[in-house]
Amino acid sequence: MSIRLALGNVRKSLRDYLIYFMTLSFGVCIFYAFNSIDSQQAVMEMTGSQMAALRLISRIMNTFSVFVSVILAFLILYANGFLIKRRKKEFGLYIILGMEKWMTARILLFETLFVGLLSLFAGLFLGVFLSQGMAVVTARLLGAGIGSFSFVFSFSALVKTMGYFGLAFVLALLFNIEMVRRQKLIDLLYAAKKNESFKPPRPGLSILIFILSLCCIGLSYKLILNNGLISSQGILTVCTVLGGAGTFLFFFSLSGFFLKLVQQNRGLYLKGLNMFVLRQIAGKINTAYVTMTLVCLMLFVSICTLSSGMGLADALAAELRGNTPFDATFFVRASDESPESAYAGVDLLAIARERGFDPGEGTYAAVRAYAADSPVALLAEGAEKTVYPEFMKLSDFNKVLELQGIDPIFLGADEYALNSGVRNERWQGMLAAYEEGGALELAGKRLRAAADGLYAYTTEVSSIKDYTIVAVVPDELLSDAPIKRDILHMNYPPGDGDCEKRCVSALLGFAPEGFEGSLETKARMMEYSHSTTTTIAYLAIYLGVVSLLMAATVLAIGQLSEAGDNVDRYGLLRKIGVEDRMIDTALFAQILICFGVPALPALAHAAVGIRAASKFVDIFGEMNILGSSLVAAFGIVVIYCAYFFATYAGSKRIVNKEYAHQRRIMENE
Amino acid sequence: MSSILQAQNVEKYYGNKGNLTRALAGVSFSVEEGEYVGVMGASGSGKTTLLNCISTIDTVTAGHIHIDGRDITEMGRKSLASFRREKLGFIFQDFNLLDTLTAYENIALALTIRKRPPREINARVKEAAEMLGISDVLRRYPYQMSGGQKQRVAGARALITNPALILADEPTGALDSKSARALLESFRRLVREKKATILMVTHDAFAAGHCDRILFIRDGRLFHQLPRGRDTGKQFFDKIIEVVSLLGGETNDVN
């Protein structure tokens, strides 16, 4: 009997509470997908290090999932609370009809169980599909190949998802049963009656607070934009507090301010249902400003993480392209223990051949870098005094350029040029000094700055950004200079996939006795970078989507419960002759504004935040924040709109139901 | 005088074949312009059903109802909605004011949803409020008003559109006697000064005493009509009581 009742109820709820199912299934789906990354290797062809990267990513996602599961559990409890609130009266009726309390609790138990199982399976189903698609994305991000198609399925993720969500459902269950147990009948029966007393806003005060809130927000914007993200902890704290407080005050005073504003415009206010809609929204914001603030901040986090995270991933990938001008760079230099002066140079080409790898298979450039005889090289007065360049012969430098397919540079007999792969503030100092004709002293000779002699070529494969500055000088000036290191740049012959393997096995970790050696290859860097990129991108998407889900759900449920409370109001409008279409429009406007109100400040916050962040990310490389922001914005808009329309449909159902119910009785009989 | 409302053999059945309730069994009457008509009857006699049929909220099973010259039993759903908006005003037992709007806004709403130009709204709201004696509570929200004030706000909302017919279902039902008296007096004034036409369902002989004519309904049929004629209030009231006792049953609805 109770199972049948519960099943029937769930069937009804299914139609009524689309949002609940959406959130649950969506949450389960995301959770499963990000926990099943490990199993995606089934469809990929990976090297050992790619495998390791995948495992690392998977571990990070698993750790992060604990945090996510807490959020999702909260969402489930929240949505559940809404479901129960709407149903209280029904349970009151069961009890009135003579059903025992424990029977009622049992119906509720079955119901929660059915709902939970249903959304769990729907979510898992979606999740399994999502992880198929994700496998392709992961493969692309990691630079791995896609092998033969096979079905990606993670049993451990399945068990984990069921475990975590099972726990959340059990919590919801206990909560529900406790609710029925403790409720007094009278409360159950009258739960549908409005319990929140309507509080009209006070306009005078709210205008003042509203202006104050704008000042707070504006000030925090100014602080963060002027100081950037890596400013002192103190400034950041002040910004956060100001921004948070400003946002809170904004929502606190918004309804009063807005109402006053529109009321001034009689034409607008006294038109159709505007008055009603405005009052509805004002009433809503007036009672729910805390929720609004939270939703706004969650949206803010979501927009920031999604766009910055993806932007950062982009930036890293772009930087990588710039950092790898060759397939591999091998260099040998004096070890830290032995002083530089003891290093007399080695023949890297011979070493490589000896160890079984001939760079001559492809193309190569063997060059030498020298230390200055005087340890400090001075540029023009007043400019950067502590630039410690490596010196390189003009012919060597041109060899390096040639290997990259770049035209050679030219120098007069008493000229020098400078090259640095990174353009940053230091570059500014150099540029200024250079333009002032900053001179360089070498081997007792004074060198002029060559016209247009500042270059920004990347000259070696290196996992860290190359901050070294190279001073290029005429060959003969360096004949007696102390050697700093020998460098071998290599490009493999095209189409030879084996070369990398042989190069690595010959040179990785090798150094002639008493010296230090270092090999960095493009392929190895790609893998490393791919794993970083993938981790960051996935973390950002995971966090962003979860906080977006949270914001949208809280908003949607707030609106839906509102719609429940509003059945009377809309019914009344109908009674006094308002057309259905007008009512639908009013409902639409009401929900649209309620979704828009927290979104707009969130957008403004995010725009400022991303601007500050892009300066921060800039340190890692130029960041195309616009592109990734657009992609992120698109995703956010899609999810947000889905929730908006689901909310509208749900509210319309709730508002129309009572009326339709009445009509059905009339027409049937 | 022309008749605003004409009901001809109105019948209404509820239920299905196995279990049929005859709520109205052929009711005919008419209401003239500017008339204040009361409808009385025992609980379950069909008063609300009659009013719902007239107000187009419910449909008749048989018979015809003409309002302002148009037969509402022949109209489609769309035109019914606009007809209701243009020709009818409603007052309900439980006020039905929007709790989020002030009294002023509740009254103005009736005009704004009819897409009246905003400039004329203010004056008309003030005028209607004046008429019903609620000018000094216009800025209040429903929760700040007494039941009588709320019902008069609802009255103002019903009359502000100048409807051909105002329909009221037990408007005094939820009021104490003092508020009820104030409301009834303002209705009287409406009829006298604004030439409003009112059809009011009531179970209260005192309320009925304010009307020009009373229709008594029993078991879905028109049982008796009682015009005020030249009677004084006391005389009319006594006559009403007499008919009510003839009607039998308790007239006091549970509601």
Ligand SMILES: Nc1ncnc2c1ncn2[C@@H]1O[C@H](COP(=O)(O)OP(=O)(O)O)[C@@H](O)[C@H]1O
């Ligand atoms: N929706 C309905 N379904 C079935 N029967 C109804 C319905 N509404 C009213 N009735 C029946 O019609 C009769 C008249 O009811 P009503 O008009 O509400 O009476 P009154 O308002 O005079 O108390 C009653 O017997 C009532 O039970």
Ligand SMILES: [Mg+2]
């Ligand atoms: Mg009735």
